[in-house]
Amino acid sequence: MKVNAIGGTARSPRHAGELQGLGFAKFQRELARYNVTRFRAQLPEEAPDGAIGREATWARAEIEFIEALRRAIAPLTANLPEDVDGFLAWFEALKDRGPGQGDPLFPFLAEAASLAQMRWFLWQEVAGEAGFDDLLAITQVKMPEQAKLEMARNFWDEMGRGFAKGMHGPMLGRLAGYFELTPSAEDVVPESLALGNTMIALARHRRYAFHSVGALGVIEMTAPTRAGFVDRGLRRLGVPAKKRHYFALHAVLDVKHSQAWNREVVRTLVAEDSRRAGAIAEGALMRLWHGARCFERYRREFRLTMRPSQAA
Numbered sequence: 617m618k619v620n621a622i623g624g625t626a627r628s629p630r631h632a633g634e635l636q637g638l639g640f641a642k643f644q645r646e647l648a649r650y651n652v653t654r655f656r657a658q659l660p661e662e663a664p665d666g667a668i669g670r671e672a673t674w675a676r677a678e679i680e681f682i683e684a685l686r687r688a689i690a691p692l693t694a695n696l697p698e699d700v701d702g703f704l705a706w707f708e709a710l711k712d713r714g715p716g717q718g719d720p721l722f723p724f725l726a727e728a729a730s731l732a733q734m735r736w737f738l739w740q741e742v743a744g745e746a747g748f749d750d751l752l753a754i755t756q757v758k759m760p761e762q763a764k765l766e767m768a769r770n771f772w773d774e775m776g777r778g779f780a781k782g783m784h785g786p787m788l789g790r791l792a793g794y795f796e797l798t799p800s801a802e803d804v805v806p807e808s809l810a811l812g813n814t815m816i817a818l819a820r821h822r823r824y825a826f827h828s829v830g831a832l833g834v835i836e837m838t839a840p841t842r843a844g845f846v847d848r849g850l851r852r853l854g855v856p857a858k859k860r861h862y863f864a865l866h867a868v869l870d871v872k873h874s875q876a877w878n879r880e881v882v883r884t885l886v887a888e889d890s891r892r893a894g895a896i897a898e899g900a901l902m903r904l905w906h907g908a909r910c911f912e913r914y915r916r917e918f919r920l921t922m923r924p925s926q927a928a
């Protein structure tokens with residue numbers, strides 16, 4: 617590969633626009649590996665040679681990947697309502713009718729999964745979790761006042777309202793510690809890596825700021841149901857309450873977060889500029905689309921087949 621004047625590779629990594637197969641897996645693994653070190657707080661002398669060139673290369677590749685995703689989900693955004701109330705109703709209906717909603721994976725985790733299966737599931741999920749707090753912090757930059765205020769309130773909850781014990785990230789870390797989870801780009805399914813990579817790409821590129829708003833909002837909206845099932849499964853398997861607090865908390869708290877997000881963030885941003893509705897819709901659908909692909913991949917691992925009545 618040719619190296620350019622600022623020390624980076626001259627062309628964008630291959631396979632960025634592929635959403636299936638070996639090329640997809642390879643690109644997602646490489647990007648996930650890059651993302652591990654990308655946002656690390658550093659000193660000037662710690663910056664690796666060619667860092668600027670590498671960042672430009674990956675930034676281009678990410679955009680190629682996100683644009684391929686936009687094309688893939690375009691049919692799902694046809695007939696978006698143009699008025700604010702109509703759009704809000706469309707957005708809120710994703711909770712029931714969006715990709716991956718009502719997936720039988722979750723009742724299985726709640727009622728039947730073995731400890732080993734639950735551990736495998738968490739191994740993938742922890743890896744796909746890009747850090748809601750940081751994604752939120754990056755997304756809120758230069759947002760209008762009302763939206764920014766709600767993002768700040770949400771962030772404060774992520775920070776345990778100022779107490780380390782209540783911080784959401786470390787809470788997930790305690791569950792990961794209990795299960796001894798050490799996922800890496802090498803041993804996680806590419807569908808899950810792609811989900812985390814997408815969340816980072818949307819937050820990192822300002823051209824996708826409103827996509828990021830949609831993706832974060834749809835996480836708040838759909839997480840409680842999934843978290844409730846996972847918490848039930850963890851309880852059934854004898855995981856102590858302190859260790860499964862992350863899921864117990866999100867089964868409840870995100871209901872409130874979602875209501876506030878839709879009212880204070882989505883509504884106000886779309887009311888100010890109706891073009892943002894399309895971006896918010898696309899971001900939300902990308903997140904759900906990846907989620908659905910993860911659930912399908914996990915079911916394959918557990919040899920769970922979907923009954924036709926559950927396929928809607």
Ligand SMILES: [Fe+2]
Binds near residue numbers: 748774784866
């Ligand atoms: Fe959270």
Ligand SMILES: [Fe+2]
Binds near residue numbers: 836869870873
């Ligand atoms: Fe939340």
